[in-house]
Amino acid sequence: MTETAATNEQISATLVLPYLNHAVRMYEQKYASRADIDAAMRFGCGYPKGPLTVLDELGLDTVHDQLAARYAETGDNLHKPADLLTALVGEGRTGKSDGRGFYTYANGEVIADDETPSADDQPQLRHDIKKVGVVGTGTMASGIVQVFAQAGYDVVFVGRGEDKIAGVIGGITKGLDKLIEKGRSDEATKEAVLGRLTGATTREALADVDIVVEAIAEDLDLKLELFRDFDRIIKQGAILATTTSSLPITQLADATSRPESVIGMHFFNPATVMKLVEVVTAPATGADVNETTLALCAKVGKVAVSCADRSGFIVNALLFPYLNDACLLAESGVELSVIDDAIKAEAGFPMGPFQLLDVVGNDVSLAIQKELFAEFKEPGFAPAASLEKVVADGHLGRKTKKGFHDYS
Template sequence: MTDTSATQIHDTLVLPYLNHAVRMFEQSYASRGDIDNAMRFGCGYPRGPLTTLDEIGLDVVRDGLAARYAETGDNLHKPADLLEKLVAEGRTGKAAGRGFYTYEGDAVVADDETPSADDQPQLKHEIAKVGVVGTGTMASGIVQVFAQAGYDVVFVGRGEDKIAGVTAGITKGLDKLIERGKSDEETKAAVLGRLTGATSREALADVDIVVEAIAEDLDLKLELFRDFDRIIKQGAILATTTSSLPITQLADATSRPESVIGMHFFNPATVMKLVEVVTGPSTSAEVNETTLALCAKVGKVAVSCADRSGFIVNCLLFPYLNDAVLLSETGVELDVINDAIKAEAGFPMGPFQLLDVVGNDVSLAIQKELYAEFKEPGFAPAATLEKVVADGHLGRKTKRGFHDYS
């Protein structure tokens, strides 16, 4: 790659990401609003990919992708059929008044794809008591989210020390809110009063929904869901926070697959607004609608998708990060790439900064899953990503990744 201008770096990394979002929408995997909200609230991007396409111009993006496809022959760079179709129809984006959205001047206006205000999800199941399994950072955050929203929460851990750790962590978080003037002692007492810690799963017997937030180990989760099936009352919702494992397999471990759903919170759960609500083929419409409504009640932005590797966010994010590593292998400096993406795309972090925050081992595992599911040659993990993980340079958590944090 001879041209390392910020614009060229942007086009090399961002245009395939936009194309992938078009294909996701084209396949009816998720709605336009959910795809955009997923990347805004899950990654902190200023705009979702389909809104970005409308602003840049679908014809401009199509031409840029066509040029890359001619150069690389990579199917991921071939303009999506829907992109070609919309350009042919003159729906080239904001400037034309219609792209993925419809515009009057600078404002998005309702069209035939805009959800009706009457279609807001409703609680089809009564939710009074929430169960959470796990005592790590994610589980603790989920416990706090529900308790702050007014729900009684039973949380289960492997020992009294783990239970005490969750309560201490939530207390510390509430104290910080008080220090910032965002809460008070009365609210703190009320939140802590809604918490019940337990070391036995039997304490979950009468919860209306349980959210599993244990390690990303399929065998452990399968054993847990079999136990949920034995312990928890019929009609309760059985949810998993997994970001990568098949929800369908967890559902099949129970006698009530219609009650199983994914609730993929983002870390830290108390701060991040997004929840990906993931349905398996057997998940009932009532369970899905109730879960979406519950997310809204606890102040989250819920997006809907089906059980497929990566869901929305990881499926769009990690191929872009992998492409950044591939670009660095051509000799472009990491900081040049980071700075170009922040300046040109407005992303809050450059790709190598984000890789180090997520963890390069986590990133590699997700990229491998995407490659296995979609069989796209362009999804093959970059050799440099494989090497930094093999060398133990996992990112901030090991004080060294693509950057040095010692």
């Protein structure tokens, strides 16, 4: 597709149709519920609607036929309509206009059906959570500390030095002051939040926490060492959580003598603003630990979605192949800004793919795409040459003032 031949609609279809198809396959595999897939992309990426809702609105038959035509043209497995999509269309479940697609509709509105959870299914706290531990002092860790403290929990956070501890306190204080300036908080609330914080430079301070969330660097060896230490230090019955976005939680669980207590709690950055938390269970994670973590997310004002331990979880597994496809489209001759503008105009996404890549960091994006390719062995997931090149050139995005776009 050349730039002169590409319309906004064509660009959007090229990138969005495989994304929708991948979401169907994720649901078909029972990796996550329809509601959680849709919520993950809405609250994790800021998309106006989740992919399965979009499919219902576009018409499953329409999307199926468009994918089939693309598959006939490209032979790319990512364009082959998902088996479930074909089956639903065959059953006459073509979407919102016909009253049944992935959801059920009456008078144009979603209504309860046999997949709708009942109010009695709301997760409950099966563990008593009073004190929270956080390991790390970076942006993500600081945000998580603030989220729990603002929700009324006493928080012990561990950093490598007093300067790091002071940095967290200073950052949270600054954030609370901004809320006060905007009229969304007051001095009494600020003092109460700060009064719930205890900084420490040794992990032994975590001995009596009810849940600990680690938010250190994405380095498997560092995290394995940390979880072995958690096992030694922290009381039995406590929940051991990781906010990793990419590393295998099962390996972290296996580093302890209590894998049933280990779970993923993937916050999105900035944690104080983003509503989504992916709650990720390893094979040995206890049902009580999973339910408590889901309930805890709700208590601190987050939207929790459930999934199992595999590369990308929900959001990254759907997002990064789409971003990789954008790189491939650009390599075919379509200008970056044209692609960015088309996606915002047609799909309603808050950022174009190259704007988002530059915000995430092209090195981070490449690493995630490599992990997805290694896990799923899907040829279409092989990292695009242009993504590899910007990273090799040191153009990592906004953090280096240059990525796919120039920010100097």
